[in-house]
Amino acid sequence: MTDRAFTPALGRFFPTRFYDAVATLLRERLWRSLLAMHVAPRPDDVIVDVGCGTGSQVLLLSRIEPRARLIGVDPDPDVLAVAQRKAGTASAASTAGAAGAAGTAGIAGATGIAGAAGTAGIAGAAGAAGTAGIAGTAGAAGVADAAVPAAQWRVGMGDSLEELLGAGSASTVVSSLVLHQCPMAMKQAILASMFAVLRPGGKLVIADYGLQRTKPMRLAFRVVQLADGVADTQPNADGVLPRLMSEAGFVDVREAEVVSTISGSISIYVAHRE
Numbered sequence: 001m002t003d004r005a006f007t008p009a010l011g012r013f014f015p016t017r018f019y020d021a022v023a024t025l026l027r028e029r030l031w032r033s034l035l036a037m038h039v040a041p042r043p044d045d046v047i048v049d050v051g052c053g054t055g056s057q058v059l060l061l062s063r064i065e066p067r068a069r070l071i072g073v074d075p076d077p078d079v080l081a082v083a084q085r086k087a088g089t090a091s092a093a094s095t096a097g098a099a100g101a102a103g104t105a106g107i108a109g110a111t112g113i114a115g116a117a118g119t120a121g122i123a124g125a126a127g128a129a130g131t132a133g134i135a136g137t138a139g140a141a142g143v144a145d146a147a148v149p150a151a152q153w154r155v156g157m158g159d160s161l162e163e164l165l166g167a168g169s170a171s172t173v174v175s176s177l178v179l180h181q182c183p184m185a186m187k188q189a190i191l192a193s194m195f196a197v198l199r200p201g202g203k204l205v206i207a208d209y210g211l212q213r214t215k216p217m218r219l220a221f222r223v224v225q226l227a228d229g230v231a232d233t234q235p236n237a238d239g240v241l242p243r244l245m246s247e248a249g250f251v252d253v254r255e256a257e258v259v260s261t262i263s264g265s266i267s268i269y270v271a272h273r274e
Helices: 016-026 027-039 058-062 077-120 122-147 158-165 182-196 215-220 220-230 230-237 241-247
Strands: 046-050 069-074 151-155 171-175 198-209 251-261 264-272
Touching: 016 027, 027 046, 027 058, 027 198, 027 251, 027 264, 046 058, 046 158, 046 182, 058 069, 058 077, 058 151, 058 171, 069 077, 069 158, 077 151, 077 241, 158 171, 158 182, 171 182, 182 198, 182 241, 198 230, 198 241, 215 220, 215 264, 220 230, 241 251, 241 264
Parallel strands: 046 069, 046 171, 069 151, 171 198
Antiparallel strands: 198 264, 251 264
């Protein structure tokens, strides 16, 4: 557990328990899906979500590629407790779905066996039953294994990833709506920590408030600045993140997507470690 100060998920004035409800108003499904698209998780990837909050991005990536190893890092143990509860609920729902699929397969198999018995005789039905039983069991087991996402949750600060996880331990690092809350020095320290924990050739994908290009978006962003403070958030609104990512050592830095929301525009940034 960290004893250093950090800005809670919903800023200084709103309880963390309302985070998921508020996030749905910010077109969360769209920009989280875009982030996942740019991650493109693969089997055996080690993906670290820095400032994972209530775990929404971790769980989405786990559903897309259950064979990837997902690690959520956040300094707030209370928000990680929410993430763990959500993960447990998702796991239970997936298991129930797999059991339902297995039951449906069993009914279909039994119907097919009955038909085979009437047409081909008892011996043929027994053979069909054995084959169907084996296939059905194997299929159900595969569904169950693939449906339950496995994730780890670690209490820690974003600038201490190397100490927490080990240098070069991640193939991909992601982060969403974290850096805009941090003072400039901490933004730089977190990006340096992300670079250190990535393997050579690793990928960084960030979703955060970026350059607010239009007057309506700049006005909307004032809500964020009210919650998180102008001093920390204004550099993001001025478009500082790509430069900071490059200064941390990342290459191929680009703003891949921009999503307008009621609290300003959220950008998806993609970069790599050579």
